[in-house]
Amino acid sequence: MFEAAVYVTLKKGILDPEGKAIMNSLRSLGYDQVEEVKSGKFFLLKLKAQDRTTAEEEVRQICEKLLVNMVMEDYTFELREVGR
Amino acid sequence: MKFGVVFFPGANAAECFYVIDQVIGHPVSSIQPDERELAGFDCVILPGGFSYGDYLRAGALAGATPVVEQIADFAEQGGLVLGIGNGFQILLNAGLLPGAMRKNESLRFRCHDVFLRVENSRTPFTNRYHQGEVIKYPIAHGEGNYYIDAEGLAQLEQNGQVVFRYCNKQGEVTPAANPDGSVGNIAGICNVKGNVLGLMPHPERCSEEILGNTHGVRLFLSVLDWWGIHTQEGVMTDE
Numbered sequence: 336m337f338e339a340a341v342y343v344t345l346k347k348g349i350l351d352p353e354g355k356a357i358m359n360s361l362r363s364l365g366y367d368q369v370e371e372v373k374s375g376k377f378f379l380l381k382l383k384a385q386d387r388t389t390a391e392e393e394v395r396q397i398c399e400k401l402l403v404n405m406v407m408e409d410y411t412f413e414l415r416e417v418g419r
Numbered sequence: 420m421k422f423g424v425v426f427f428p429g430a431n432a433a434e435c436f437y438v439i440d441q442v443i444g445h446p447v448s449s450i451q452p453d454e455r456e457l458a459g460f461d462c463v464i465l466p467g468g469f470s471y472g473d474y475l476r477a478g479a480l481a482g483a484t485p486v487v488e489q490i491a492d493f494a495e496q497g498g499l500v501l502g503i504g505n506g507f508q509i510l511l512n513a514g515l516l517p518g519a520m521r522k523n524e525s526l527r528f529r530c531h532d533v534f535l536r537v538e539n540s541r542t543p544f545t546n547r548y549h550q551g552e553v554i555k556y557p558i559a560h561g562e563g564n565y566y567i568d569a570e571g572l573a574q575l576e577q578n579g580q581v582v583f584r585y586c587n588k589q590g591e592v593t594p595a596a597n598p599d600g601s602v603g604n605i606a607g608i609c610n611v612k613g614n615v616l617g618l619m620p621h622p623e624r625c626s627e628e629i630l631g632n633t634h635g636v637r638l639f640l641s642v643l644d645w646w647g648i649h650t651q652e653g654v655m656t657d658e
Contacts, residue, residue: 350564353526
């Protein structure tokens with residue numbers, strides 16, 4: 336069994352109004368040192384797979400077919416083996 | 420000529436169904452999300468609303484249903500496909516139209532009338548409008564901020580795929596008339612062949628006198644005209 340932690344963020348250059356709004360709120364709370372906030376999505380998947388390579392390929396497909404809008408989002412994931 | 424309206428959970432399919440059935444008085448059937456057979460249909464409509472709660476991204480889960488997979492083949496064979504609001508978002512997610520939707524620049528759900536300039540009146544959906552005509556439709560969306568990269572935009576413009584643009588009452592395309600931040604004030608686009616149209620504003624919500632605006636009904640009547648069906652007597656037109 337594998338567990339994949341998937342992080343989805345907007346591609347560089349794509350307007351991120353949520354991140355901007357959050358940054359403005361942080362500034363108004365006094366956190367002047369915050370330079371940038373990027374908003375995004377997080378998914379935790381558990382999947383059965385023979386081995387690491389198969390799991391990686393499956394997660395990549397899942398991301399590109401559904402979880403991520405490849406037109407404007409980027410993704411990264413961390414994969415680790417977990418017990419049943 | 421037969422219409423089909425896809426009934427996704429959370430979508431407002433009944434509005435489109437009603438306009439076709441009752442306002443323009445034409446045969447229409449409902450289509451379920453797991454439908455794999457679209458033979459017999461000539462125009463399939465993906466309605467507005469919040470399919471599957473808009474979980475993940477607006478239109479993402481509906482874009483992965485069997486019926487939308489079928490719609491890709493259907494469109495390839497020349498069938499007419501109309502995506503309104505959430506339906507437009509579904510078409511983008513499914514890759515039937517280029518680009519993507521971001522959250523509105525204002526981060527606010529915008530629900531009001533907008534003016535649109537008809538940029539291409541030669542499509543099966545817009546032949547009842549005049550080129551450059553200014554019309555009024557309502558919008559109701561939180562994720563209608565259309566995005567496409569510069570190269571993609573140039574292609575849309577070059578191919579005449581931009582069908583509707585947000586404008587002011589005088590028909591001027593200005594930043595102030597853009598309700599959501601869409602690239603190029605784009606409110607609706609079609610594919611290269613012109614048989615797939617997606618738009619954020621809602622023609623089905625301005626198709627009857629009782630609603631105070633009938634600009635939308637001509638979009639549905641355009642489809643009949645395109646099929647060479649003369650509008651029956653008694654059917655309302657706003658001309």
